[in-house]
Amino acid sequence: MPRLLKFNIFRYNPQDPGSKPHMDSFVLEETDSMTLFIALNRIREEQDPSLQFDFCCRAGICGSCGMVVNGRPGLACHTKTVDLPGDVTLLPLPVFRLVGDLSVDTGAWFREMYNKVESWIHTSKSFDQSAVEERMDNEVAEQIYELDRCVECGCCVAACGTARLRDDFLGAVALNRIARFAVDPRDERTDRDYYEIIGNDRGIFGCMGLLACEDVCPKNLPLQNQLGFLRRKMGITAIKTLFRR
Amino acid sequence: MPIDSTLIAGRPARWDGVLDWCQMLSGLGLILFMWAHMILVASVIIGPGVMNALARFFEHTGLAQVGGPVIFLVFLGHFLLAARKVPFRFEGQKMIWSHARMMRHTDTWLWLVQVVSAMVILLMGSIHMWVVLTDLPITAAKSAARIQGGFWLAFYLLLLPMVELHVGVGFYRIGVKWGFVKDRERKRFKKAENLLTAMFIAIGLITLIRFWFLSA
Numbered sequence: 001m002p003r004l005l006k007f008n009i010f011r012y013n014p015q016d017p018g019s020k021p022h023m024d025s026f027v028l029e030e031t032d033s034m035t036l037f038i039a040l041n042r043i044r045e046e047q048d049p050s051l052q053f054d055f056c057c058r059a060g061i062c063g064s065c066g067m068v069v070n071g072r073p074g075l076a077c078h079t080k081t082v083d084l085p086g087d088v089t090l091l092p093l094p095v096f097r098l099v100g101d102l103s104v105d106t107g108a109w110f111r112e113m114y115n116k117v118e119s120w121i122h123t124s125k126s127f128d129q130s131a132v133e134e135r136m137d138n139e140v141a142e143q144i145y146e147l148d149r150c151v152e153c154g155c156c157v158a159a160c161g162t163a164r165l166r167d168d169f170l171g172a173v174a175l176n177r178i179a180r181f182a183v184d185p186r187d188e189r190t191d192r193d194y195y196e197i198i199g200n201d202r203g204i205f206g207c208m209g210l211l212a213c214e215d216v217c218p219k220n221l222p223l224q225n226q227l228g229f230l231r232r233k234m235g236i237t238a239i240k241t242l243f244r245r
Numbered sequence: 246m247p248i249d250s251t252l253i254a255g256r257p258a259r260w261d262g263v264l265d266w267c268q269m270l271s272g273l274g275l276i277l278f279m280w281a282h283m284i285l286v287a288s289v290i291i292g293p294g295v296m297n298a299l300a301r302f303f304e305h306t307g308l309a310q311v312g313g314p315v316i317f318l319v320f321l322g323h324f325l326l327a328a329r330k331v332p333f334r335f336e337g338q339k340m341i342w343s344h345a346r347m348m349r350h351t352d353t354w355l356w357l358v359q360v361v362s363a364m365v366i367l368l369m370g371s372i373h374m375w376v377v378l379t380d381l382p383i384t385a386a387k388s389a390a391r392i393q394g395g396f397w398l399a400f401y402l403l404l405l406p407m408v409e410l411h412v413g414v415g416f417y418r419i420g421v422k423w424g425f426v427k428d429r430e431r432k433r434f435k436k437a438e439n440l441l442t443a444m445f446i447a448i449g450l451i452t453l454i455r456f457w458f459l460s461a
C-alpha cells in the first residue's frame with residue numbers, strides 16, 4: 001500500500017489584490033522514487049493548475065527550486081518523499097521577493113549581491129586571445145572548483161538568522177564568493193580590497209556563526225570552513241588597518 | 246528590516262572588525278575567569294579551609310580588590326559589544342523566534358539560548374558581584390550562611406545553569422566562528438562542549454549542596 005502524502009502549501013499571489021496569504025492542502029498517493037519535483041507537478045497537473053513554483057533542471061543544477069520543506073530550506077528536486085513524513089509543509093524561501101505561492105525571485109538578489117562583491121576576476125593584464133592559457137596548479141584549480149559548485153539556490157541565505165534580521169547582510173553565498181576569488185591567483189585584489197567589501201557587519205563580522213547555511217546547503221559547500229577562514233583573514237586585516245592609520 | 250545598532254552609533258564600518266575581536270576576547274576572558282572562579286568556589290568541596298586559603302591569597306595579593314572591578318568592567322564591555330547583535334526591537338525578536346521555530350535547527354536555537362541566558366546573567370551577575378565585592382573578605386562561612394538563608398540558594402540555582410550554558414555555547418561559537426574548529430571536527434567538539442557544560446553544572450550543584458550542609 002503506497003502512503004498518502006498530505007501537502008500543505010503556502011498560497012498567495014501578490015499581483016492579485018483579492019488574494020490573501022493562506023495554506024492549501026493537497027493529497028497525493030506516493031509513487032516509487034518520488035521527489036517533490038514530481039509531486040508538485042502532479043498536483044499542478046491533476047488538482048490545481050494555478051499553483052506557482054519554479055523548476056528547470058530537476059537535477060540539482062540550476063538552483064531554481066529552492067523552498068522551505070518542513071521548516072528547512074532545500075531543493076525540491078533533490079528531496080525524495082521517502083525521506084519525509086506523511087505531512088509535508090511547503091513555504092517559499094524568505095528574504096527573497098515573492099513571485100507567487102512557492103516561487104521567489106532569487107535572480108534580482110543575486111545580481112545585486114554579485115555587483116556588491118564584484119564577482120569577477122580583477123586583473124590589470126589585457127586579454128590576448130592568441131596566447132596559450134596560463135597554467136594553474138591543479139590543487140588550486142580544484143579548490144576554486146569546489147567553491148564554484150554553488151548553484152545560487154539561496155537556501156543558505158533563507159536559513160540564515162542574520163540575513164533575516166538585517167537585509168543588508170551579504171550572506172554565506174557572497175562570502176563564499178569572496179573566498180573563491182581570494183584563492184584564485186588570477187585575481188589581483190589584495191586583502192585590503194576584500195576588506196573594503198566584507199570587513200564589516202554587512203559582511204563577515206555580521207555573521208553570528210549559527211551555521212544554518214552550512215547545514216542546509218544542498219550542494220554541501222564547505223561554508224563553515226570558508227567563513228572561519230575569512231573571519232581570521234579579515235580580522236588580521238582589521239588590526240593591520242588600525243595600525244596603518 | 247535593519248537591526249537597531251544605535252548602541253555604538255555613527256561608528257565607521259572599519260571598526261566592525263576590531264569590535265568583533267573585542268567581543269571574542271572579552272568573551273574568552275570571561276570564560277577563563279569563570280573557570281578560575283569555579284576552582285575557588287568548588288574548593289569548598291574539599292574543605293572550607295582550602296576555600297578560605299584561596300580567598301585569602303586573592304585578597305592579600307590584591308587580586309580580589311582590583312580583579313573584581315576589572316572583571317565587572319569586562320563584563321559590562323562584553324555586554325555592550327554583544328548587544329550590537331541582539332534585536333532589541335519587537336519585530337526583530339518576533340522574526341528570530343519564528344525563524345528558529347521554523348528551522349528546528351539546534352545551532353540557531355543555541356543563539357537564542359545565549360541571548361536569553363545573557364539577559365539573566367546581566368541582571369543576576371551584577372547583583373551577585375555587587376553583594377560579594379561589597380562584603381569582602383570572602384570566607385566559606387559567610388557564603389554558607391548566605392546560601393542557607395534559602396533566597397540565595399534559589400538565586401544561584403538559576404544563575405548557575407544560565408552562566409554555564411552561556412559559557413558553553415560561547416566557547417563552541419568562538420571555535421566555529423573563527424575557524425579553529427573545522428567542519429569535520431564540529432560534531433565532536435559540540436559533544437565535548439556539552440559534556441563539559443554538564444560537568445560544570447554538576448560541580449556547581451555539588452558545591453551548593455556542600456554549602457547548604459556546611460556548619461559554620
Ligand code: HEM
Pocket residue numbers: 208268269271272273275276279320321323324327328330331356359360363364366367370411412414415416418419422
Ligand atoms: C552581562 C552579561 C552578558 C551578556 C548580556 C552577554 C551577551 C552575549 C551575547 C548576546 C552573545 C552572542 C553574541 C553573538 O552571537 O554575536 C555573547 C557571546 C559570548 N559570551 Fe556573553 N554575555 C554576558 C556575560 C558573559 C559571561 C559572564 C561570559 C563568560 C563567563 C560570557 C561569554 C561569552 C562568550 C565566550 C561569547 C561568544 C563570543 C563570540 O561569539 O564572539 N558572556 N554574550
Ligand code: SF4
Pocket residue numbers: 156159160161162163171172206207208209210211212213214227
Ligand atoms: S554562519 Fe553566518 S552566514 Fe551562516 S547562517 Fe549563520 S550567521 Fe548566516
Ligand code: SF4
Pocket residue numbers: 149150151152153154155156157172173176216217218219220221
Ligand atoms: S552556497 Fe549552497 S545553499 Fe548557498 S546558494 Fe550556493 S548552493 Fe545554495
Ligand code: FES
Pocket residue numbers: 054055056057058059060061062063064065066075076077078
Ligand atoms: S530544478 Fe534545478 S535545482 Fe531543482
